[in-house]
Amino acid sequence: MTNAYVLVEHNGATLEPVTGELITAARVFGEVTAVLVGGDARALSGELAELGAHTVAVAPAAPERLLLAEAQAVQSLAAAAPAPIVLAATPSGNEIGGRLAARLASGLLCDVVGINADGTASQSIFGDTVQVSAAVGGSSPVYTLRPGAVEAVPQAAPGTLLELPELPAGPTDVQVTSFSPAQRGDRPELTQAKIVVAGGRGVGDQFPEVVERLADALGAAVGATRDAVDLGHCDAQYQIGQTGVTVAPDLYIGLGVSGAIQHLSGMQTAKKIVVVNNDEDAPIFQIADLGVVGDLFEVVPELIEEIARRR
Secondary structure, eight states: OOOOOEEEOBOOOOOOHHHHHHHHHHHGEEEEEEEEESSSSHHHHHHHHHHHHEEEEEEEEOOTSSHHHHHHHHHHHHHHHHHEEEESSSEEEEEHHHHHHHHOOEEEEEEEEOOOOSSSSEEEETTTTEEEEEEOOOOSSSEEOTTTSSOOOOOOOOEEEEEOOOOOOOOOOOOOOOOOOOOOOOSOOGGOOSSEEEEEGGGGTIIIEEEIHHHHHHHHHEEEOOHHHTSSSGGGBBBTTTSSSOOOSSSEEEEEOOHHHHHTTTTTTOOOOEEEEEETTTGGGGGGGGESSOOHHHHHHHHHHHHHOOO
16 A cells, blocks of 8 residues: 655656655655656666665656646546655756645645654754744645755665556646756756855855866865855856755855855755855854865865875
8 A cells, every 4th residue: 555655856767866865755654656757667666666665656758748747647646545745845846746735635845854754744944044843734745855855765665566547638738849958967966966065255256266176076066155156156056045956965065155144044954064264254154064264265276186185
């Protein structure tokens, strides 16, 4: 018997790391059905079983129906056998979550950082300064889980395949006539990275020479403050904070970051925080595990050299 549904995040051939986190979080409800829309079902079903999926429900892809195929696949299962639904707290996950909550007449909790067996969930709000426990009603409550908030713990399960039929488009469906996916670079995805190197206003226009070089030396993702983005030193897709993305890496390194609440709200749940700033009174030092008061243009090149030497 299914006790929770998880919508699989994948890029076609491989699973996104957040999928393991979703299955781990949903396991508190019992057996997990992983809903896989599109992708290489034969290859991915084995990985999903290793992560803890008791059943892998496979639905055909419908790239011309943006998000609708995923919503319909999960809805068809939950309508027949109601159970909690766990999705990734991404723009698409939150959109699908809202649609499912409306269609299934159930509540929705977005951006949760933990899920409990009694149906309550933990949320970190107001810039991660307040922790709350929340609950919603309905036979199929929907949760979107913040990537990186839960550590994936694989627990092998049968992974029994279940083929879902292709569901026809409805009269109000919008069809996508063309689609150009964003090009992914060689660096880790920012929201999934174990190490993040972020630059602030203090880096100035030396972003590639300082932040990106250190990130590449560590195999890390690149992040930025809102000031750095507004000044044109970095693309908006790398912005961390209230108006950007939230990260929770094992290690966060901030270069020239002052510590405005706008930025802190998106990174202060990192396990270890290291900062370099020439202003010893910068607010970022108040939450840092290790703070270096100094010129980042002197500290970072030496750090990169030391990393190369030790390798």
